Amino acid sequence: MNCSSHHFDYLLRLGGSSLVLGQRMAEWIGHGPVLEEDIALANVGLDLMGQARMLLTHAGALEGRGRDEDALAMLRDVPGFRNYTLCELPNGEPVSQVGATRDYAFTLTRNFLFAAFQCELWKALGASRDAELAAIAAKSAKESRYHYGHAADWMLRLGDGTDDSHRRMQAALDLLWPYTHELFAADAGEAELEAAGIAPRSETLRAGWLQAVEPVLAEATLARPADTGFLSTGRFGRHSEHLGHLLSELQYLQRAYPGAQW
Amino acid sequence: MVKPPIATGGPGPDRERVMQLLGGIPDPEIPVISIVELGIVRDVAFEGEAVIVTITPTYSGCPAMHAIEADVRALLGAEGYGRVELKTQLAPAWTTDWMPEAARARLRDYGIAPPMGQAGSDTHRITLHGRSVPCVRCGSTHTERLSAFGSTACKALYRCLDCMEPFDYFKPI
Numbered sequence: 001m002n003c004s005s006h007h008f009d010y011l012l013r014l015g016g017s018s019l020v021l022g023q024r025m026a027e028w029i030g031h032g033p034v035l036e037e038d039i040a041l042a043n044v045g046l047d048l049m050g051q052a053r054m055l056l057t058h059a060g061a062l063e064g065r066g067r068d069e070d071a072l073a074m075l076r077d078v079p080g081f082r083n084y085t086l087c088e089l090p091n092g093e094p095v096s097q098v099g100a101t102r103d104y105a106f107t108l109t110r111n112f113l114f115a116a117f118q119c120e121l122w123k124a125l126g127a128s129r130d131a132e133l134a135a136i137a138a139k140s141a142k143e144s145r146y147h148y149g150h151a152a153d154w155m156l157r158l159g160d161g162t163d164d165s166h167r168r169m170q171a172a173l174d175l176l177w178p179y180t181h182e183l184f185a186a187d188a189g190e191a192e193l194e195a196a197g198i199a200p201r202s203e204t205l206r207a208g209w210l211q212a213v214e215p216v217l218a219e220a221t222l223a224r225p226a227d228t229g230f231l232s233t234g235r236f237g238r239h240s241e242h243l244g245h246l247l248s249e250l251q252y253l254q255r256a257y258p259g260a261q262w
Numbered sequence: 263m264v265k266p267p268i269a270t271g272g273p274g275p276d277r278e279r280v281m282q283l284l285g286g287i288p289d290p291e292i293p294v295i296s297i298v299e300l301g302i303v304r305d306v307a308f309e310g311e312a313v314i315v316t317i318t319p320t321y322s323g324c325p326a327m328h329a330i331e332a333d334v335r336a337l338l339g340a341e342g343y344g345r346v347e348l349k350t351q352l353a354p355a356w357t358t359d360w361m362p363e364a365a366r367a368r369l370r371d372y373g374i375a376p377p378m379g380q381a382g383s384d385t386h387r388i389t390l391h392g393r394s395v396p397c398v399r400c401g402s403t404h405t406e407r408l409s410a411f412g413s414t415a416c417k418a419l420y421r422c423l424d425c426m427e428p429f430d431y432f433k434p435i
Contacts, residue, residue, distance in 0.1 A: 008365070036409035043411040050322025135353035139322060140433040142355060142381070150410045166402070 006189030008063050009082055010199055011133070012072070013235050014121075015055030018082035018169035020243070021114060022048030023250050024091055024107070025029040033104050040150055044111065047143040055137045076111055078237075078244050085232035086114060086179040088243040095242070098168070101256055105158060105168040112151035116212040117183050120205045129197035152216045159220025170222055177225035182232045183209070191216060268405045279304045281339055290329040291414045294372040297330055301360035304351050312345035313338060317358060318356050319416040357381050358416075358434045369432060373398050375420065377434035397422035407431075 006259040025045025033036025056069040089095050089110070092103035122144055125137035182207040193199040218226050232240070255262060283305070285298040297303055297317075305316035315334055319327050331348050338346045358377040366376035375395045396402040402424040409419040417430045 036411070039409060039413075040411040044417055046323035046415060047321060048323070050324070054322060069263075069329070132352070135355070139319070139355040142357075142393070143322060146435070153410070178278070184312050 004189075004196075006192050006194060007130070007155060007196075007198055008059055009189060010193060011055055011059035011085070012080075013082040015052050015059055015072070016081045017087045017114075018048040018055065019052035019250075020081070020083045020246060021087040021110075022046075022088070023246055024106060027091055028102060028107065030110065031102055037104070041107070044147050044150070047140075047147065051136070051140045051143070053135075054139075056134045058136065063069065070254070074251050078239050078247060080237065080244060081234070081239065082242075083177070083189050083234050083245075084182050085111065085234035085240055086176065086182065088234060088240060089176075089179065090242050090245075096172060103168075103172065105165070106172040106175065107171040108151050108154045108158070111147060112216070113176060113180055113213065115144050115148035115151055117180070117205065117209050118210060119148055120208040121154060123208070124200045124205060125157060127197075128199060135197070148212070155216050155220045155222070159217070159222040166221065169220070173217070173222055174225050178228055178230040179232050181227065181230060182235060185231055187236075276308065277306050280315070280338065280343075283337055284315070284334065287330070287333050287337060290326045290333070291416075292369070292372070292374065294368045295361075295365045297333075299362060299365040301356060302330060312347050313343045314349060316346045316349045316351050318351050320356050324415050326414070356435075358432065370398050373429055374417065375429055375431040377432045379434060381434040394419050395431050397425060397427055399427040400425040 007153065022045045025041045027047060028041040029045075031037065032041060052073065053069050055071040060067040060069060060072055087110075090101070091107050092098060092101045096103040096106040098106075122141035123138040126134055126141065128137065130136040155169065159169045160166070161169075184202045186201065186203060190199070190201045194201050214224060234240070234243075278380045281298065281303070283295050287297050289295055289297055289300055289302075292300075300320070302317050302320065303315065304318050305314075307314045307316070315338070317327075317334075334348060335346050351365050359381050361377065369376045369412065375398050378395060394406055395407075396403050397405055397420075400422060402422055404423045405420050405424060407418060408421050408428065411417075412419040412430050416432055416435075418433050419428065421428045
């Protein structure tokens with residue numbers, strides 16, 4: 001299969017998003033509010049890392065320059081990453097101003113919004129003419145459905161919970177919502193990818209996503225924030241200041257000891 | 263139960279022998295079922311000197327896959343197969359629907375509730391506590407989910423409200 005740079009970038013975008021959010025999940029290990037949730041986030045992170053491995057391996061193979069999953073994950077700097085900005089935001093401070101580095105309301109709300117997106121994405125990519133991408137999508141769909149179920153469950157419990165839990169969920173939702181715009185924003189490569197049958201235009205995923213998101217928000221007594229003109233640009237390699245810090249931890253070992261294996 | 267799509271090409275006693283050997287490799291996390299029963303083994307083929315075993319991952323990030331690959335190499339190596347190659351195949355995606363009834367019964371005896379019904383295929387809203395999973399100890403369906411995620415990627419944690427036994431549930435996917 002011929003690989004255009006748009007195709008490669010698209011795979012980097014999806015693989016990077018899973019990788020970066022997986023790393024955010026890993027930051028919770030040992031710090032979960034209760035043991036069950038500690039395990040839950042570790043498991044969600046593991047699935048996301050697995051998706052990232054498959055997508056980046058595929059991207060490297062298509063590129064044909066001998067870069068494997070590790071080279072793409074560990075040996076590129078911030079501008080090389082194409083993940084959605086939503087995925088790289090820290091789990092708490094300084095974005096979520098709750099006075100803690102880890103905010104469970106923020107973490108769960110992001111998981112909910114992104115898992116709902118991934119469910120739509122994998123469903124559409126199951127029909128991709130890129131057979132490997134279609135296979136990865138069919139596999140990942142099962143996992144993302146479960147992530148969605150887990151997060152939706154907590155949206156209800158905490159959104160429709162105490163006054164304090166409701167307030168914190170709404171605050172998280174208000175902060176995160178503008179970053180979801182990027183998931184459905186058009187870009188220069190998508191017409192080509194759509195014509196080649198590789199990926200749908202991003203905008204076409206929005207209706208299904210809203211169908212998955214809005215009823216849960218309503219049941220959770222949370223107000224859906226209004227859309228604004230804000231548009232983040234992680235998919236073009238222009239990131240928030242937070243990604244560099246994340247990568248410095250993720251990539252430390254391969255940077256300090258290149259090629260290290262164990 | 264749906265039969266796993268194991269390739270049927272390349273007949274011959276050697277292929278059957280290898281399949282039989284693989285059927286003796288237990289899952290590293292759940293030793294009462296074999297990797298063949300779990301539906302991980304998709305094909306066995308021969309190319310010259312090499313035996314090529316095609317496997318499929320259960321969950322994308324399941325760490326047991328590495329242990330399984332090592333087990334396959336070790337066993338076939340010890341059985342005289344000089345070159346063992348492992349290939350990964352993603353499609354069709356692994357599902358618990360492939361697990362035979364005998365393996366489900368053994369899971370139950372081992373203390374893990376087997377996956378119930380067919381794995382869902384709808385993309386939207388799955389409710390995590392919608393199924394009443396029968397207790398592996400007393401059979402009561404008066405049970406509750408303690409945790410959506412359990413000791414491995416493939417399991418959730420339940421508790422029986424009658425006999426109070428906590429148990430793992432193999433999630434249908």
